[in-house]
Amino acid sequence: MKYTPGILREVLHSLIRKLGETLEQFVRRPGRDFTRPWTLSFETVISLLLTMSENSMGKALIRRFKNREGTPSASALVQQREKLLPSAMETLFQRFTACLRPTRRFQGYRLLAADGSDLKSAAYPGDPASYRPGTARQHGWNLWHLNALYDLQNGIYTDVIVQKEREKMRKRPYVPWWTVRSFPARSSF
Numbered sequence: 001m002k003y004t005p006g007i008l009r010e011v012l013h014s015l016i017r018k019l020g021e022t023l024e025q026f027v028r029r030p031g032r033d034f035t036r037p038w039t040l041s042f043e044t045v046i047s048l049l050l051t052m053s054e055n056s057m058g059k060a061l062i063r064r065f066k067n068r069e070g071t072p073s074a075s076a077l078v079q080q081r082e083k084l085l086p087s088a089m090e091t092l093f094q095r096f097t098a099c100l101r102p103t104r105r106f107q108g109y110r111l112l113a114a115d116g117s118d119l120k121s122a123a124y125p126g127d128p129a130s131y132r133p134g135t136a137r138q139h140g141w142n143l144w145h146l147n148a149l150y151d152l153q154n155g156i157y158t159d160v161i162v163q164k165e166r167e168k169m170r171k172r173p174y175v176p177w178w179t180v181r182s183f184p185a186r187s188s189f
Contacts, residue, residue, distance in 0.1 A: 003100065012050075015095050016043050019088060026088035033083040039065075040072050040080040046088065048077065093160065102154035111152040118165070119144040130164035 019026060020043045027033035027042075034042040044064075052060040057074035065071040102110065123140040125131050130142040143165035149158050 011099050012092075012096055013047070015092055015099070016046050018095075019043075019046070019092060026085050026091065027083050028085060029083070034080075038080070039070065040076055042084075045077065045080045045084065046092065049081065049089070097156060097158050100154070100156055102151050102156060102158075104153040106153055112158065113150045113152055114147060115150070116145055116147045119146055119162075127164070129166045132165070 020041070023034055023042045024030035040048075048060055048064060051064075055063070057077050061071055061074065061077060105111075121130075121142045121144065123131070123134075124142050125133075125140060127142060130144055132141055132143050134140040145163045145165060147161045147163070149160070150156070151158050
């Protein structure tokens with residue numbers, strides 16, 4: 001099956017709606033979070049997080065709500081985002097990549113490559129596992145390490161693990177996948 005951007009977008013939106021049907025699994029306070037009819041619903045928050053690109057939250061909200069009256073503030077988005085558990089995005093990613101059904105193989109094997117990158121975010125000293133103090137001429141920042149698993153034959157990311165800088169696996173970044181993920185028979189790293 002050829003995956004056009006429109007088909008992929010619809011698959012993604014369908015999966016977000018399905019997550020919303022069981023949102024109790026993905027919020028910090030089940031029975032309380034995302035129960036009232038807010039403009040920033042569970043599905044809207046996830047969709048915004050995925051489509052913000054390099055824009056600020058304010059610009060993303062203006063673009064999404066077309067700057068009409070009642071456009072939520074960036075602060076409202078932050079408050080709603082805080083209600084989500086990381087498992088919401090992890091589950092969405094896992095379900096989305098599972099829908100792609102990679103079929104291409106190399107001599108019967110699925111070739112997977114692991115690579116890591118560091119991600120810098122705004123300073124939050126309250127998280128010592130990722131916070132890095134700055135120097136005399138620099139502000140502090142938080143540092144995260146992203147390990148991505150990429151299917152070489154099919155051109156898709158199959159898994160991702162984000163770790164705080166001081167908690168990351170320094171040697172062999174693919175080791176966490178061996179211990180927490182299952183792989184199809186005949187996978188090669």
